[in-house]
Amino acid sequence: MRLQNSDLPALRADIRAGRYRSHTAGLGAGYLQTNLVILPEAYALDFMRFCQRNPKPCPLVGVSDTGDPMMRTLGHDIDIRTDVPAYNVYRDGSLEGSVTDISDLWTDDMVAFALGCSFTFEDALARAGIAVWHVEHDTTVPMFRSNIQTVASGPFSGRMVVSMRAIPEDRVDDAAAISRRFPLAHGAPVHAGDPSELGISDITRPDWGDPAPVGPGTVPVFWACGVTPQVALEAAAPRLCITHKPGHMLITDIPDTAEVPVLAPTPGNQ
């Protein structure tokens, strides 16, 4: 059920018009989906440095010009004010609410950041025959606050959030090798095995998402998680910040096999 490129404009039109407001899991197979962070320009350089210094939890795949809502490197017609199914709005670091359109909040000093997400490598694991429990059971991946410190930048800091997938013992090395091929989707795991080494005392009680069992013959494997920047944003507490609503991602025009997340420049007499 891989999405055809020809379906993308219709889906994006539905999202833009507010007709589609649900999560995007499974919709973007074959195309890069991304997390979203929108900040005033005064925070942009520090946040971009935070992403550069923490590329596993925060893989930058696109950045708008200041005040320009079009994500020009990620698609032919992506308006970040309308083309995500649902947004979370934060003021002074606290969640104010969720909306499906941010046209009234976008101002000339805003910068939009798109960050890679785990859907990309989960698709690749599935294609390699490595089943992931939360995908098969249509729940949200369990996420935990780890004891790994991120590298701070200006007001952005905090511990890395990790997601957990229980992988059959004999496929752990495969899962690591496969996910390492997707540096823009968190890359290789940060840890496999004993959760206590990451400071996680109870694997059955995630800090975010739904619990998932670690069955017999499986190993808990932990990946850097895209919730990490939200923790860093709470620490920075900018006056206004807008993110996607978890699970409600930006779907780009970039194939998930692309070497770089940029609409291909073409040779020619330009």
Add this chain to the structure above:
Amino acid sequence: MRLQNSDLPALRADIRAGRYRSHTAGLGAGYLQTNLVILPEAYALDFMRFCQRNPKPCPLVGVSDTGDPMMRTLGHDIDIRTDVPAYNVYRDGSLEGSVTDISDLWTDDMVAFALGCSFTFEDALARAGIAVWHVEHDTTVPMFRSNIQTVASGPFSGRMVVSMRAIPEDRVDDAAAISRRFPLAHGAPVHAGDPSELGISDITRPDWGDPAPVGPGTVPVFWACGVTPQVALEAAAPRLCITHKPGHMLITDIPDTAEVPVLAPTPGNQ
């Protein structure tokens, strides 16, 4: 002749003291070497977006805090004012001269950017038995202004500069696969074959570097080149800009096999 980590502090001390002022080719085998761009903060966000949008010519591997000369994510004690063997100083887009220490030019509003360089994948090609002419003959790789437009950001724009290596016909696919594994060192080639497709009319007359023959049974293969940001910097013409002197790279403490170019964060009760 791979450099041992224990040799790095001594080499860096020689560079810092001005005793070593020569090029760094061959010195950094095993460790990531980088290009360098230093700019006033007013240009930093636009330049960082330029690098994000053009990751093949401009792979960002480290960015300093504004005014902080220590490259904290790239090494344990790297002072960017002294730890590169030679620097080029540009004023208003024009080369003013070369120096071996920029302590007197560094100010509180400066930001230093480290960009990956081709030494990393050339080492990998050599280990795979793919000989590269300019390395074997101790000349500078031939570089050409191509007809590929970079993706502009603010004042930064221009055509992509490409480097050329003649690769035996039966190893072109291997060379592409090997270099693709190093996204922080320009990644896969941008073109293999007829130079005219890149707008290059005479392969024997490079725009930068030394000519290199394209012998019988070899194919000219073109990679995105770290001279590209210098062309973009000439277009932007900031009042002051400092780069490394070509070939005189920053040697980091990051192994060139590292998944991400950041000193590894360690789990623990920090």
